[in-house]
Amino acid sequence: MEFADTHPKGGMVAGVVRIEVLEPLPGVEEHVLYWGGNPHEKLGNYRPLATRPVPETPEEPWLLEFKSARVPPAATHFVLLVRDAQDQEYPLASLPLLDFGVPEQKAENIRFRKDELSGDLLKGMVRVKRAWNERDVKRYVVYWGDGPDRVLRKRRNVGTFPKRDWWGSLWSGMRAPFKTQDYLLSIEETVPPEAKYLLVYTRNDEGQMSLGVSTSLGIDKPVKENTVELRFTNAEQEAGRISGKVKLVRTKPETGSAVYSVYWAQDAQTRLEGVPPLTEFEIQGFRDGLKAREMLVSSPDATERQLQVTREGGLLRKLGYTIPDRSRIPKGATHLLVLRQQKLWFQKTVDRRQGRVLASVPIIPTEQLRTIRKLPDPVILGVSPESDPALAATEDEPAVRRWRDREYRGLGLGMTFSGVTGIALHYHYNLAASWQLQGMLDYTGKGVAGLFGALKLVDEQLKSGTDSVSKSGGTFEVSRTMVSGSLRWFIPEFLTFGLAENLYFGLVIGGASATLNYDNSVATYPNPTRYQHQASANFGFMGLDMGWQGTENYFLEIALMPVAKFADKDSFEETSIPDERALMSSFAGAKTQREYVKTGWTATKNPTRVMVSVGVAF
Numbered sequence: 147m148e149f150a151d152t153h154p155k156g157g158m159v160a161g162v163v164r165i166e167v168l169e170p171l172p173g174v175e176e177h178v179l180y181w182g183g184n185p186h187e188k189l190g191n192y193r194p195l196a197t198r199p200v201p202e203t204p205e206e207p208w209l210l211e212f213k214s215a216r217v218p219p220a221a222t223h224f225v226l227l228v229r230d231a232q233d234q235e236y237p238l239a240s241l242p243l244l245d246f247g248v249p250e251q252k253a254e255n256i257r258f259r260k261d262e263l264s265g266d267l268l269k270g271m272v273r274v275k276r277a278w279n280e281r282d283v284k285r286y287v288v289y290w291g292d293g294p295d296r297v298l299r300k301r302r303n304v305g306t307f308p309k310r311d312w313w314g315s316l317w318s319g320m321r322a323p324f325k326t327q328d329y330l331l332s333i334e335e336t337v338p339p340e341a342k343y344l345l346v347y348t349r350n351d352e353g354q355m356s357l358g359v360s361t362s363l364g365i366d367k368p369v370k371e372n373t374v375e376l377r378f379t380n381a382e383q384e385a386g387r388i389s390g391k392v393k394l395v396r397t398k399p400e401t402g403s404a405v406y407s408v409y410w411a412q413d414a415q416t417r418l419e420g421v422p423p424l425t426e427f428e429i430q431g432f433r434d435g436l437k438a439r440e441m442l443v444s445s446p447d448a449t450e451r452q453l454q455v456t457r458e459g460g461l462l463r464k465l466g467y468t469i470p471d472r473s474r475i476p477k478g479a480t481h482l483l484v485l486r487q488q489k490l491w492f493q494k495t496v497d498r499r500q501g502r503v504l505a506s507v508p509i510i511p512t513e514q515l516r517t518i519r520k521l522p523d524p525v526i527l528g529v530s531p532e533s534d535p536a537l538a539a540t541e542d543e544p545a546v547r548r549w550r551d552r553e554y555r556g557l558g559l560g561m562t563f564s565g566v567t568g569i570a571l572h573y574h575y576n577l578a579a580s581w582q583l584q585g586m587l588d589y590t591g592k593g594v595a596g597l598f599g600a601l602k603l604v605d606e607q608l609k610s611g612t613d614s615v616s617k618s619g620g621t622f623e624v625s626r627t628m629v630s631g632s633l634r635w636f637i638p639e640f641l642t643f644g645l646a647e648n649l650y651f652g653l654v655i656g657g658a659s660a661t662l663n664y665d666n667s668v669a670t671y672p673n674p675t676r677y678q679h680q681a682s683a684n685f686g687f688m689g690l691d692m693g694w695q696g697t698e699n700y701f702l703e704i705a706l707m708p709v710a711k712f713a714d715k716d717s718f719e720e721t722s723i724p725d726e727r728a729l730m731s732s733f734a735g736a737k738t739q740r741e742y743v744k745t746g747w748t749a750t751k752n753p754t755r756v757m758v759s760v761g762v763a764f
Contacts, residue, residue, distance in 0.1 A: 147241040156247025156352020165208040174228040182225035184296045186237035186524045222356035232385040237524040248353035251277035256346045272331040279551045284350040291343035294360040319764025373398040376505040394465040410479040414506040425467040546647040547579035549697040553763035560759020565749025582634040591625035620666025624750045630656025632691040654691040668724045679722035685714040687753040705757040
């Protein structure tokens with residue numbers, strides 16, 4: 147069986163299911179395809195998706211095309227059954243349904259720690275290891291299961307919890323080297339009698355992934371004594387017909403009133419929905435003096451309608467019901483099973499909530515059982531990369547690229563070096579393992595200059611100009627803010643001969659705003675002359691973005707961004723800055739203030755940068 151969904155929306159499927167039954171099967175007349183809620187288990191009472199007679203040549207493929215078909219809630223598999231001449235169905239194979247719009251990644255692991263088990267009340271801690279890539283995951287759902295891949299659909303789930311939001315992911319990423327990123331779910335629940343496993347699945351707004359992971363509960367439940375036995379032999383030989391005596395054998399007396407209901411069932415544990423019970427027996431327990439006795443209050447069988455009261459010993463051991471000759475078997479029924487509801491002495495009505503299945507018996511005639519040859523055990527078919535493009539995309543991927551999928555966001559802080567030294571805050575988002583978007587805010591100003599001055603990192607050009615002005619009692623301040631966005635492509639490993647997997651090459655575009663504030667006096671004769679000038683510049687820039695970026699949690703990044711300016715608007719006027727050579731014949735300095743300020747302003751407007759930063763990926 148093969149299927150690849152081509153519908154872009156979750157909850158809808160489109161594509162072709164290809165089925166090949168490679169060997170002829172004895173006694174099989176039809177192949178039937180159903181939606182499944184578990185491997186080899188039909189989903190509810192949904193009709194077959196398709197049916198075909200067994201072809202003459204087993205090699206003939208069965209092709210079924212879906213055109214925007216809606217997927218029923220809780221459908222996780224395609225289930226292929228075979229049908230014999232008596233309309234009995236047997237599972238042959240199951241294929242997980244990988245819906246295109248639902249999460250593509252399952253949780254990596256689930257573990258359970260049992261703290262206390264009091265009766266059926268279980269307390270403990272569930273630990274879920276997050277999906278490798280949570281990009282399309284919204285939440286995780288934990289279920290009870292009676293097998294490592296079988297969810298108890300009729301039981302409510304154990305718990306649901308969302309994936310971490312942006313801030314939660316950032317905080318978790320910052321603590322990742324020191325603390326696990328697993329999700330923890332504390333439970334205090336009544337354990338269903340048939341539950342043996344916990345299973346976790348990923349889900350988003352469009353649906354739930356059909357594949358999950360499981361862990362054993364590790365609970366040794368005491369074996370419950372079988373207090374009821376159901377006996378039946380079908381006397382009819384005609385297909386679809388039934389008759390005979392149904393016998394209910396009991397070994398334990400009632401303490402109040404109880405109703406035993408015999409239902410038609412699609413297997414040994416699942417009653418047939420929408421079909422009334424075949425028969426019911428109501429038993430009333432009471433005390434006659436010091437003796438415990440029982441009486442049969444009602445029964446649909448005419449031979450049992452008279453009131454029956456037990457003698458000393460207190461137990462109605464055998465109850466019976468006769469199915470009339472040539473009664474029709476409901477479609478899909480293969481078994482009879484018995485359920486029990488109880489009414490205690492202080493209750494006025496019977497509690498209609500049904501407990502576990504007490505006993506079951508097949509309804510296929512003995513002669514038919516002897517003639518049906520054994521079919522192969524049903525199999526769960528794997529999903530190949532050809533059937534699921536997402537699997538093919540990650541097969542044999544280098545570890546570095548897989549980490550870019552896992553930690554697809556990053557926040558960093560660093561320094562930029564150009565005409566002036568600045569501080570940069572940047573955030574990146576990985577579109578895929580090889581493509582990344584990055585936004586950056588770069589600022590330099592008075593506060594930043596003071597910080598870098600203490601670190602001996604102030605640019606000499608700007609520093610000398612500032613010192614030249616300040617020594618004469620004036621001020622010269624510049625600031626610059628740059629906002630940019632980059633699209634980066636990480637170079638494949640084979641192009642670097644395996645030497646580097648972190649090199650990238652891309653394009654950057656952005657805009658910048660710069661300001662200048664100058665205030666100083668020049669000792670001219672006969673009175674000092676004061677000069678003040680404020681200027682601003684706005685410009686765009688575009689160019690290359692190339693460098694190296696680390697992966698896996700905390701990372702180092704080194705980037706070179708050679709760019710060119712465009713749309714430059716500048717209000718700077720160099721004549722507003724004094725030129726000592728023209729004003730003072732005795733000036734003997736290396737540079738005038740005009741030259742210093744002009745050089746510093748040119749450096750401030752230089753958008754080409756080198757960035758060195760550290761950050762955290764999350």
